[in-house]
Amino acid sequence: MPQDAIYVTQPSMPPVDEFVPFLEAIWRNRQLTNGGPFACDLERALAAYLDVPFVSLAANGTLALMIALQSLRLRGEVVTTPFSFVATSHALRWLGLTPVFADIDPATGNLDPAAVEAAITPRTAAILPVHCFGRPCATAALQRIADRHGIALVYDAAHAFGVRQDGASVLRHGSVSALSFHATKVFNTFEGGAVVCHDAEIYDRVGALRNFGFVDATMVGATGLNAKMSEVHAAFGLLQLRHLPAALEKRARIADAYRAGLGDVRGVTLFAPAADATANHGYFPILVEGGCAAVHRHLQDRGIVARRYFHPLICDMPAYRGSVPPDALPHARRMAEEILCLPIYPDLAADTVATIIATVRDAAAPAPRVAA
Ligand SMILES: Cc1ncc(COP(=O)(O)O)c(C=O)c1O
Numbered sequence: 001m002p003q004d005a006i007y008v009t010q011p012s013m014p015p016v017d018e019f020v021p022f023l024e025a026i027w028r029n030r031q032l033t034n035g036g037p038f039a040c041d042l043e044r045a046l047a048a049y050l051d052v053p054f055v056s057l058a059a060n061g062t063l064a065l066m067i068a069l070q071s072l073r074l075r076g077e078v079v080t081t082p083f084s085f086v087a088t089s090h091a092l093r094w095l096g097l098t099p100v101f102a103d104i105d106p107a108t109g110n111l112d113p114a115a116v117e118a119a120i121t122p123r124t125a126a127i128l129p130v131h132c133f134g135r136p137c138a139t140a141a142l143q144r145i146a147d148r149h150g151i152a153l154v155y156d157a158a159h160a161f162g163v164r165q166d167g168a169s170v171l172r173h174g175s176v177s178a179l180s181f182h183a184t185k186v187f188n189t190f191e192g193g194a195v196v197c198h199d200a201e202i203y204d205r206v207g208a209l210r211n212f213g214f215v216d217a218t219m220v221g222a223t224g225l226n227a228k229m230s231e232v233h234a235a236f237g238l239l240q241l242r243h244l245p246a247a248l249e250k251r252a253r254i255a256d257a258y259r260a261g262l263g264d265v266r267g268v269t270l271f272a273p274a275a276d277a278t279a280n281h282g283y284f285p286i287l288v289e290g291g292c293a294a295v296h297r298h299l300q301d302r303g304i305v306a307r308r309y310f311h312p313l314i315c316d317m318p319a320y321r322g323s324v325p326p327d328a329l330p331h332a333r334r335m336a337e338e339i340l341c342l343p344i345y346p347d348l349a350a351d352t353v354a355t356i357i358a359t360v361r362d363a364a365a366p367a368p369r370v371a372a
Contacts, residue, residue, distance in 0.1 A: 022235035038234040054203040061180025063227035064193035065091040067209040074125040082313040113141035126152035131160035189237040250346040251281035261357035292340040298363035
């Protein structure tokens with residue numbers, strides 16, 4: 001790999017001197033964690049920015065998802081997607097819940113509501129969909145299914161920071177949603193995450209669960225975790241928020257360039273933008289007909305590190321092998337073979353984007369050889 005390789009993502013970093021006053025404040029007040037002033041400020045700022053009533057910060061997205069699920073006191077099976085990062089179903093397994101994988105909608109990569117309904121049994125406690133690549137799930141249909149069966153709906157919203165559907169936050173859907181603020185995400189706090197919910201009772205439970213289950217200064221009500229976000233991470237989040245609008249704007253310009261440059265390539269399909277939702281452009285996925293392996297390798301050989309998110313499917317990883325028959329989930333299997341996420345991040349230069357476009361075009365339709 002060349003030294004100046006272009007990776008699928010690169011974290012946005014604000015000017016370091018803007019972070020120094022935050023650090024000086026932490027050094028002065030010596031409150032490092034346990035709901036310090038920066039964590040409280042960030043929760044308030046995120047609730048306002050995301051347009052949601054309750055935000056509970058967590059140390060990372062996986063722990064956020066675990067305490068979100070735990071707050072609903074579920075038992076049994078949870079219908080979820082195999083086309084996601086493995087943390088989605090790991091969170092279920094850590095809580096003693098059984099993931100049941102359902103197929104996806106080939107147009108969006110999100111859980112297909114009809115497949116979800118077909119996977120529900122008397123043991124099903126909840127549905128755990130992912131807003132894959134930030135594109136909202138079929139939220140209304142999934143809510144109808146959850147209501148019809150009297151089961152919970154929890155969203156893994158790790159990719160959906162700031163996304164709005166039908167004019168309001170996509171995080172308003174379901175009982176609870178979990179966000180990731182990992183370094184690779186649109187909004188990052190180095191590591192971090194949050195639980196978003198809509199009522200004070202769940203908010204209080206989540207608050208206790210992320211702090212070992214403490215319900216007051218001495219009493220523990222449940223087997224909680226240490227999932228608290230530190231003051232340094234929270235301070236970084238406050239600083240990141242200041243720079244977020246500019247970063248999102250740059251991502252949108254890159255996505256526009258990819259669409260203009262790749263829309264007509266034979267054998268390459270772009271996801272149509274969602275008609276009812278905004279996009280945060282955290283990812284730029286393409287589908288390569290017949291399988292993306294050759295295009296992936298062609299890019300890699302030229303120092304462009306695209307990623308096969310999500311290949312293999314979670315159900316095909318050794319830890320989950322045997323959870324579905326080999327011929328099940330045809331849409332997810334096909335997407336896992338064809339999907340390739342191209343580099344996208346705010347500091348990706350326009351001429352680099354042009355090079356990536358030219359390289360994809362070349363890989364998808366190689367120039368005819370000229371006879372000697
Ligand atoms: C869909 C999805 N869920 C959960 C996670 C876990 O988040 P974290 O890395 O912050 O633990 C990630 C990403 O990292 C993800 O992409």
